[in-house]
Amino acid sequence: MSEHSTLVTRAGALDAADELAGTRKQFVLDDVVYLDGNSLGALPAHVPGRVEDVVRRQWGELRIRSWDESGWWTAPERIGDRIAPLVGAAAGQIVVGDSTSVNVFKALVAAVRMAESEPTGSGRDEILVDATTFPTDGYIAESAARMTGRTLRPVVPAEVPGALSDRTAAVLLNHVDYRTGRLHDLPSLTAAVHAAGALAVWDLCHSAGALPVGLDEHGVDLAVGCTYKYLNGGPGSPAYLYVRRDLQDRFDSPLPGWNSHAEPFGMRTDFEPAAGAPRGRVGTPDILSMLALEAALEVWDGVPIEAVRAKSLALTDFFLECVAAYAPEGRVESVTPVAHAERGSQVALRCEDAGDVMKRLIERGVVGDFRHPDVLRFGFTPLYVGFADVERAARVLGEVLR
Amino acid sequence: MSEHSTLVTRAGALDAADELAGTRKQFVLDDVVYLDGNSLGALPAHVPGRVEDVVRRQWGELRIRSWDESGWWTAPERIGDRIAPLVGAAAGQIVVGDSTSVNVFKALVAAVRMAESEPTGSGRDEILVDATTFPTDGYIAESAARMTGRTLRPVVPAEVPGALSDRTAAVLLNHVDYRTGRLHDLPSLTAAVHAAGALAVWDLCHSAGALPVGLDEHGVDLAVGCTYKYLNGGPGSPAYLYVRRDLQDRFDSPLPGWNSHAEPFGMRTDFEPAAGAPRGRVGTPDILSMLALEAALEVWDGVPIEAVRAKSLALTDFFLECVAAYAPEGRVESVTPVAHAERGSQVALRCEDAGDVMKRLIERGVVGDFRHPDVLRFGFTPLYVGFADVERAARVLGEVLR
Numbered sequence: 091m092s093e094h095s096t097l098v099t100r101a102g103a104l105d106a107a108d109e110l111a112g113t114r115k116q117f118v119l120d121d122v123v124y125l126d127g128n129s130l131g132a133l134p135a136h137v138p139g140r141v142e143d144v145v146r147r148q149w150g151e152l153r154i155r156s157w158d159e160s161g162w163w164t165a166p167e168r169i170g171d172r173i174a175p176l177v178g179a180a181a182g183q184i185v186v187g188d189s190t191s192v193n194v195f196k197a198l199v200a201a202v203r204m205a206e207s208e209p210t211g212s213g214r215d216e217i218l219v220d221a222t223t224f225p226t227d228g229y230i231a232e233s234a235a236r237m238t239g240r241t242l243r244p245v246v247p248a249e250v251p252g253a254l255s256d257r258t259a260a261v262l263l264n265h266v267d268y269r270t271g272r273l274h275d276l277p278s279l280t281a282a283v284h285a286a287g288a289l290a291v292w293d294l295c296h297s298a299g300a301l302p303v304g305l306d307e308h309g310v311d312l313a314v315g316c317t318y319k320y321l322n323g324g325p326g327s328p329a330y331l332y333v334r335r336d337l338q339d340r341f342d343s344p345l346p347g348w349n350s351h352a353e354p355f356g357m358r359t360d361f362e363p364a365a366g367a368p369r370g371r372v373g374t375p376d377i378l379s380m381l382a383l384e385a386a387l388e389v390w391d392g393v394p395i396e397a398v399r400a401k402s403l404a405l406t407d408f409f410l411e412c413v414a415a416y417a418p419e420g421r422v423e424s425v426t427p428v429a430h431a432e433r434g435s436q437v438a439l440r441c442e443d444a445g446d447v448m449k450r451l452i453e454r455g456v457v458g459d460f461r462h463p464d465v466l467r468f469g470f471t472p473l474y475v476g477f478a479d480v481e482r483a484a485r486v487l488g489e490v491l492r
Numbered sequence: 493m494s495e496h497s498t499l500v501t502r503a504g505a506l507d508a509a510d511e512l513a514g515t516r517k518q519f520v521l522d523d524v525v526y527l528d529g530n531s532l533g534a535l536p537a538h539v540p541g542r543v544e545d546v547v548r549r550q551w552g553e554l555r556i557r558s559w560d561e562s563g564w565w566t567a568p569e570r571i572g573d574r575i576a577p578l579v580g581a582a583a584g585q586i587v588v589g590d591s592t593s594v595n596v597f598k599a600l601v602a603a604v605r606m607a608e609s610e611p612t613g614s615g616r617d618e619i620l621v622d623a624t625t626f627p628t629d630g631y632i633a634e635s636a637a638r639m640t641g642r643t644l645r646p647v648v649p650a651e652v653p654g655a656l657s658d659r660t661a662a663v664l665l666n667h668v669d670y671r672t673g674r675l676h677d678l679p680s681l682t683a684a685v686h687a688a689g690a691l692a693v694w695d696l697c698h699s700a701g702a703l704p705v706g707l708d709e710h711g712v713d714l715a716v717g718c719t720y721k722y723l724n725g726g727p728g729s730p731a732y733l734y735v736r737r738d739l740q741d742r743f744d745s746p747l748p749g750w751n752s753h754a755e756p757f758g759m760r761t762d763f764e765p766a767a768g769a770p771r772g773r774v775g776t777p778d779i780l781s782m783l784a785l786e787a788a789l790e791v792w793d794g795v796p797i798e799a800v801r802a803k804s805l806a807l808t809d810f811f812l813e814c815v816a817a818y819a820p821e822g823r824v825e826s827v828t829p830v831a832h833a834e835r836g837s838q839v840a841l842r843c844e845d846a847g848d849v850m851k852r853l854i855e856r857g858v859v860g861d862f863r864h865p866d867v868l869r870f871g872f873t874p875l876y877v878g879f880a881d882v883e884r885a886a887r888v889l890g891e892v893l894r
Contacts, residue, residue, distance in 0.1 A: 118552040126556045133552035141547050141780070142540060149726055150520040150535035154528045154859065162727060189775025191749030192594060199639075221761070226750035226775060229763040233746055237601075237639045244761070269759075316776070324551055325564060325779035344635055347593030348628035357671075357864050359623070359646070361631040373591025373628060374718070377727035378543070379778040457556065462759050 093415050097481050104408065104477035110401050113473045116389050117322075123479040123486075125458045128296060128436050128469025131322030131386075140385035144378060162377050166349075167367050169380060172387045173321070173330055176395055177294060177313070178304035183332055185370040186317070186380060190295060190329040191226045192345070193314035194262070196370060197331060198234040199344040201260035201289040201312055204337060210287055214259035215239075218288075221246045224268040227293055231262050237344070247274045254286035261288055265303065266296035266434030269461050271426040273297070273434045277308040284309065295319060299390075300435035300472070301399040305332055312337070320435070320471055323383035331370040338366055347372035389473060401472035402435040409437050409468065409480045416488030422466065439466040441491075450490045456483045495817050499883050506810065506879035512803050515875045518791045519724075525881040525888075527860045530698060530838050530871025533724030533788075542787035546780060567782050568730075568751075569769050574789045575723070575732055578797055579696060579715070580706035585737055587772040588719070588782060592697060592731040593628045594747070595716040596664070598772060599733060600636040601746040603662035603691040603714055606739060612689055616661035617641075620690075623648045626670040629695055633664050639746070649676045656688035663690055667705065668698035668836030671863050673828040675699070675836045679710040686711065697721060701792075702837035702874075703801040707734055714739070722837065722873055725785035733772040740768055749774035791875060803874035804837040811839050811870065811882045818890030824868065838871040843893075852892045858885045 105111060118133040148160040157163045170184030177184075188196075198217065205214045219231040221244035228244065235242035245253045247263055254261070261283045266273050276292060283290040289311040297303055299320025305313055313332040317323035333341045343363070348354050349371035352362040363369045410424060422439040441447055441464060448460040458468040468483065507513060520535040550562040559565045572586030579586075590598075600619065607616045621633040623646035630646065637644035647655045649665055656663070663685045668675050678694060685692040691713040699705055701722030707715055715734040719725035735743045745765070750756050751773035754764040765771045812826060824841040843849055843866060850862040860870040870885065 120553070124555065130556045132555065133547065138544060138547045138552070142544060145535065145540045145543050145726070145784070150540070151522070153526065153534065154532045154861070156727065188590065188594065189749065191775035192590065192747060195747055225753070225759055225761060228761055229748045229750065229753070232763065233748055237746060318776070325558065326776045328778060344639060345594060345597055346631045346635055347591065348631065351627070351631070355864060357627050359627060359630055361634065373593035374720070374728045376730060376778045376781040378781045378784055380728070382547070382780055459556070462757060
């Protein structure tokens with residue numbers, strides 16, 4: 091048997107044994123192999139009807155009454171509770187709203203203020219930030235540092251333990267590196283940050299919905315994440331903020347909008363922060379995007395995140411194997427770790443002419459994305475990507491690279 | 493002729509002469525008199541179809557390609573340019589995104605930084621804020637003051653000129669008071685702020701789409717506003733930020749997300765702010781809410797804001813007249829100024845049992861809202877409210893008050 095037919099056969103067997111194969115039919119997909127769900131998740135098939143109801147009936151007919159009758163007002167916490175089990179959080183600790191960038195600002199400023207209020211807090215004049223972070227986290231961290239009078243120190247995650255000291259107020263880390271797909275060790279890094287008396291803020295954009303996070307289990311202090319990647323919430327769907335329950339009373343937001351007031355309709359001139367997760371809210375929530383997300387999250391009903399993780403690793407393993415078989419020697423090099431414990435749900439291949447190669451891949455029905463300057467990035471969403479897709483993607487890549 | 497039949501006849505004549513009567517059919521309305529468009533604008537009839545296209549085709553079929561092909565990436569500035577003529581701004585100065593509260597934070601912190609960078613800036617240690625403001629502006633201003641090391645001083649708008657000094661860095665004012673409907677004198681207050689060497693930040697939530705604002709003409713420095721009231725963008729549709737063109741290069745955002753970078757896809761670790769309006773962006777824009785807003789703004793095609801203002805004043809004049817005729821003596825008292833120059837597009841009636849009265853009005857098909865503790869608030873959206881509606885609303889109010 092040729093290498094090709096062997097891999098096709100393997101793909102068929104893996105698909106046949108896939109316990110998550112059934113979730114694919116819940117999404118709108120065509121004959122494209124969509125490996126860009128880590129940028130924008132595919133559309134769950136029931137979402138358009140739900141959005142239509144929100145627009146036509148809830149807005150068009152009930153209008154202002156929908157703030158109560160359609161549950162608009164409570165959507166940020168309700169949807170937060172729906173995301174919670176996916177990231178290992180008990181209910182009442184996540185609120186949805188605003189962009190990831192805005193939530194990074196809230197979380198990091200609040201973390202610095204929490205550190206400051208500790209007995210040893212006055213000397214904690216540094217914020218550490220992942221030096222390999224998606225840029226927005228770095229820009230916002232710089233602003234948070236400037237506005238709280240701290241110094242920002244970029245450090246690669248592996249060197250964070252050595253960089254921690256009694257000067258560290260807070261540390262902002264990415265669970266999965268957006269470029270390389272490297273999974274960082276959240277439990278041990280969080281423990282190291284705590285041992286130094288500082289607070290750990292995690293960005294879950296590239297891990298939530300792809301692998302277990304265990305926020306509560308590992309004692310994470312604050313976390314943020316977007317919802318349009320593995321959570322399939324739609325373009326620019328609102329982000330979320332996690333504040334661990336025992337820290338909620340100390341969450342001192344830099345963006346205390348009327349939605350985070352204890353009595354939002356009291357129209358009081360003095361600010362009294364709400365208790366619990368609503369304290370992370372700011373202004374009026376963007377209901378259309380938010381309720382599209384709520385509908386999209388229904389595809390997770392009955393799907394254990396552990397099964398998603400197992401399939402994700404099998405998909406990326408198989409992709410690496412197929413690439414090794416199909417790609418001409420030396421044309422691409424994986425920058426994604428081989429060890430499962432260090433791998434997210436994507437494979438990043440370094441390739442000299444990556445921009446051009448990705449264009450040709452897309453023309454041939456294999457959609458990944460290009461990350462400046464030389465990375466081909468392929469994201470694997472276990473809810474709708476199968477093993478035959480993986481074989482085809484690698485095969486087309488091999489052809490394009492020749 | 494009875495008073496009632498006289499007013500009904502008058503309403504009929506006013507409706508017959510109304511040059512904006514034709515825009516009503518562009519909205520989804522029922523037999524309710526909807527006087528709450530200053531809280532949530534009614535649904536323009538073509539919006540559901542447009543949202544469906546965004547969800548089904550742009551997200552569902554084109555997926556990630558829509559960032560370019562469907563114009564998602566440029567939506568914040570494109571929609572800003574669509575709002576611009578309604579508030580008297582030339583193109584290239586408004587960007588849409590985030591909530592009003594978040595934009596107040598950006599605008600006020602940036603204004604303080606601009607003031608600080610002036611030769612006389614070091615002594616400018618005060619921020620003045622409208623003491624009668626919608627609460628969120630006050631809460632956010634307090635945070636902006638705290639984070640920039642300034643003192644926040646609440647002052648009623650009429651007393652702002654007397655409170656200005658060489659200690660004033662920036663002033664945050666509301667164009668129309670959310671509770672009383674009082675229209676503040678934007679040109680003269682802005683001039684007074686400038687004469688003191690400070691910057692003027694205006695909140696246009698209750699004026700944009702109801703009356704001419706004249707941002708450019710009056711030299712306003714920065715402005716923010718929501719889009720779900722008189723602009724009918726839908727529940728929680730994104731807000732906007734105006735930065736006057738000659739100040740854009742000095743706009744130093746406290747929320748410098750990747751979307752405000754000069755080269756957002758360069759993934760650079762150093763932050764170089766974009767030129768122009770995009771500098772006011774933060775994170776990924778919420779596309780569903782944003783494109784619903786864009787569609788909603790089409791109802792303004794060919795509608796001069798001056799005609800809207802003329803009809804708005806005629807509607808509120810007529811409402812006050814009908815209330816005087818129908819309401820039992822002494823049961824309600826208008827807190828909205830009689831002078832046109834001081835009136836927005838709403839009428840606020842003080843009424844001891846306002847909460848209960850509004851409940852009964854709504855049961856009888858007249859929808860306004862209740863503002864704690866004793867205000868009945870009626871908003872008049874000239875695009876879809878007519879004079880017969882006004883007569884009916886006042887008549888039902890009179891019956892309920894008896």
